[in-house]
Amino acid sequence: MKKRDSLFRRIIREKFEDLLSDTIRKGSLVVEMPSGDSCAGGDGSGRQVRIRITSWKALTRIVLYPDLAVGEAYMDGDLVMLDGEMYDLLDLIFTNMTVDEPSGLSSLTRRLVRLFVRLLDYNSPTRSRRNVAHHYDLDRRLYDLFLDSDRQYSCGYFETPGDGLEEAQLAKKRHLAAKMNLEPGQRVLDIGSGWGGLALYLARMYDASVLGVTLSDEQLAISNERARAEKREGQVDFKLRDYRSLTGRFDRIVSVGMFEHVGKRSYGEFFAKVRDLLEDDGVGVLHYIGRTTAPYVTNGWVRKYIFPGGYLPSLSEVMPEIERNGLTVTDVEVLRLHYADTLRHWRKRFMANRMRAVELYDKRFARMWEFYLAGAETGFRYQGLVIHQIQFAKSVSALPVTRDYMTENEEGLRQRDRVSERSQTAAG
Template sequence: MAVEQIANVDKIFFKGLFKNLFSDPIQLEFWDGEVEDFGNDKVKFKIKLNEPLSKADILKDPSLAFGEGYMTKKMDIDGSLEDMITSLYNTKESFLNSHDQLAKLGKFLSHNFKNSKEDVQYHYDIGNDFYRLWLDKTMTYSCAYFKSPEDTLEEAQKNKVEHILKKLALTGGETLLDIGCGWGELILTAARNYKVKASGITLSSEQFTKVNERIKAEKLEDLVDVQLIDYRELKDRKFDRVVSVGMVEHVGQDHLSEYFSVMNKLLIVGGVSLLHCITSIEEGSTNSWISKYIFPGGYIPAIKEIITSMADHGNYLLDVESLRRHYGRTLEHWARNFEKALPEISKTKDETFIRMWRLYLNSCAASFNCGNIDVHQFLFIKGVNNTLPWTRA
């Protein structure tokens, strides 16, 4: 078959694929300059195929194929990347909405101590300097809590920490453990404002170093400590309160039950724990592009998996709250900050890395805003505790 004939066959394939793929009018430009419009209204964004993407790769795993196509500049987007992905999600026929076409990798990945540490370090040990460029001053890398749409990102992150600490109903002198403590904002705030003895653990050496610097700078050595350790390695220690923000997504589907078993051992009777994590509606659904390039070994648990595992280990569920819209707004802040920081980021990162992170931040914002994924706070107790406040307020 002649080259020109092959090119025409490829075009026919992509025209058929893109015809009903978006809820908004789009324009598709091919590698030879030919343009095709889809939709009757004004074009909202333009997709340019700089070269044909592999049809076999698309049919095998469209999320991975298109993600890699964007990363490697085989495909460009003219317009809002978040809006384009939102338009995909808003179409029922979209490959992003077909769970059968997304790779189910999470449940098969090993999460022993070594692999868990390697997975966390792959993402978080890119360097404190990198995250500092686009996170807020608190260096908080999780869903913020906006009391008002006008809140700055820093205000919203401080709101989130206070929201969690109030739910935990802390009393001075109590012990608090933060599993996956990040750069330490929660444990430092808990010690500073509530006078509790706060311990943090992380598998990221970069975070461990930064948290220790912050503890010393604030002269909180008597109240705060941090360890570079897996939560399963904590032995013979009991805490009044245990919190985990954005960490359980790293444990894997087969280890959810183990997580709650360990929580049960770490808590005193009547002890309170808050789990803040990304959730899905269906079990076993993992985006293969994110698993390969952003969070190796990651798994987003279904709400029913969390609640079942929690109950199986004798925990009493007290409160569940969705912060989905808050995470969408958080990611939009991060995406804007990332773009503003490009002059600095580009000094140490190449174009493929930049396009990868741009796609990650914008696709996640679209996912939360469309309701494809959610984020919940689960407040639970080991046994029964009748001394906690009557209301969330």
Template sequence: MLDKTIYKQIFKASFNAPIDVEFWDGEQVSYGTGEPIAKIILHEVIPIKDIMSHASLTFGEAYMDGKIEIQGNLQKLVNTVYSSKESFLNNSKFSKLIPKHAHTEKISKADVQSHYDIGNDFYEMWLDPTMTYSCAYFASEDDSLEDAQWNKVRHILNKLHTKPGETVLDIGCGWGTLMFIAAKEYNLEATGVTLSQEQYDFVSHKIEAEGLQDRVHVYLKDYRELEQTYDHVTSVGMFEHVGKENLEEYFMQVKNRLVDNGTALIHGITGQHDGAGVDAWINKYIFPGGYIPNIAENIGHIMTSSMQIDDVEPLRRHYQKTLEIWTENFHHVSEEVISKYGERFYRMWDLYLQACAASFESGNIDVVQYLLTKGPSGTKLPMTRSYIYNADIAHNVK
């Protein structure tokens, strides 16, 4: 009979809340005291060498393939793994090997399309009607997800302190929500770039349908190909895709796309401490080429670019809540997703959404908005932050 001692040591070190584990031979072990938050069922032996070298990838694939079953709250289970300093995700003795990833324009395009070009119909199943796939902004606990996504866009535009007739560039524009609000509510000329064919087609059709050809423009191109300058630049959920080796160039491109004294609002997932870096499972199955920088990395690149910082706002709890609502929405369409994409695909996305919610809940990662100026800090901005919240009220950020 296989000695399960090492497996038991890993489980004992990895959870700071009570759980039950059922091994492949039927043995059941309880860890911690009190009511278990979840039960882990291992249907097969998982090679120790795989756990030791590729922990998140090994367990992620085992869950996708049904070799591991989770009974109970998956988000809480992952949260307790992140919260334990001795867990296989945090302790160096259980460290994972992370492959390097190139980020040429061709590879970046392939990486983005592998995620976003699953099909607009897939995202329409569980996103809100704004088709916004990034952290929402809950001005009130009672906000719906749709309201919170409108809040986020307006909060960003309000921070920029825009004036009618000015121009704004949205790097990684998604399905265009920010651009359409910028044009229709703030009377700005908005330009967006994306590498996703599906997003480009969606935005192009909407521009034509709403008769906004003179105020909204979208291009299917890499942000590094741009040459024009704009009064404002926004980029939401984008720098996580550019790769560690390209972060300096990314922030330099933000600066180069701004007019003198222009303002930029950069919104993205950021580690408060060491940062999450690259997760092998997410890198392979969800975001090829992804990298989450820590806050010091981003600040360093901002300094190198000679932009100046006007405001930094963490929104960790907002993304946790966003992901929890996405998870609930995703569960409501489980049968449809499984029918169209298969059980393994459904389990992969379910794990992704809940693991990310747990990562934000535990403080393993954060999402931060950086308000930046090309030129002396605050030259075009009021003296205090009150202008942001006054504008939020005026623009119905609930």
């Protein structure tokens, strides 16, 4: 038995060293093995990152499926940071990696996972509700640890390099509202309305009548609290509702950070429903995380622990479904590093409040959330993740024929935001 164990461990060590040398070519990563000795990857340049892997089981899982096992090992305390933080490790890994299919044992695992996901990748209303609850129905105090005051849990828009998180999230709402080209009093549908910030902003700025739908009990409760606090219950209505069950017509439809949860097999269903809900002269704006690369399955760890049922599409997967369902794409914008900068703010805020996260949950949860924020930020910096903002309409004449109206709308909102900020400062 001991000889068999010794042979198995030698094989696993060799495969891990192959994985390390294939992955880390620049920089410096030192790994302390379960046996107590060390191996290294990289050319020795830059700041050294040093980790310890405490068990052969964790090392074996990393060799077989690193996409899932690295995060699990960190959560479980089987991967310990000795020099540097988790962000430093992931930054080192992703700056060395390409988005191409890797070689080695893990490539087979990835292919099997992709096949499994394709077979099961349909988010029914029941499954969608369960997936949303997994992430968004966590203790509301968790999100207070890292989000801005408006609880915007999506990519900010950094107009200038010195913008902070609050400024970027306000600018994001302006940017989306400008693309919607709203007129006062119009009826708006917000699919995936989160904690209500965008819906309330549109109501304040345009006197719009807004219906926001979410599948999260926690988000619904907070949204309604905010609407009552602003005395807008009759103007802004939040409901716990799947978009597929909605009826009626809307002048504008917006969806921010929800399309990632629809699931690839449901894209046609989504756009068919949006078409039916949109007035003939209506306008829609879709904001979601996408890829600049060819289509690829969601990272296994993220899918299991953070966003079950989630999928991040390439434009090539979205555009045909829009066209097939009788909608006209009127504008496309790709926000590249804005989400990386947003996540940097979230990660730093979370790390500053990490002990409070441990108090709310436990150390394992805090490590999981740190890994999530660090992995997401490095994904947007190095792995082809971006934000797609797609504007669409039923009629080619629904919008002005040049984009000048977007700039004019945005500047008008900016001026009003400044007036509002000065008023709040004076009152406070």
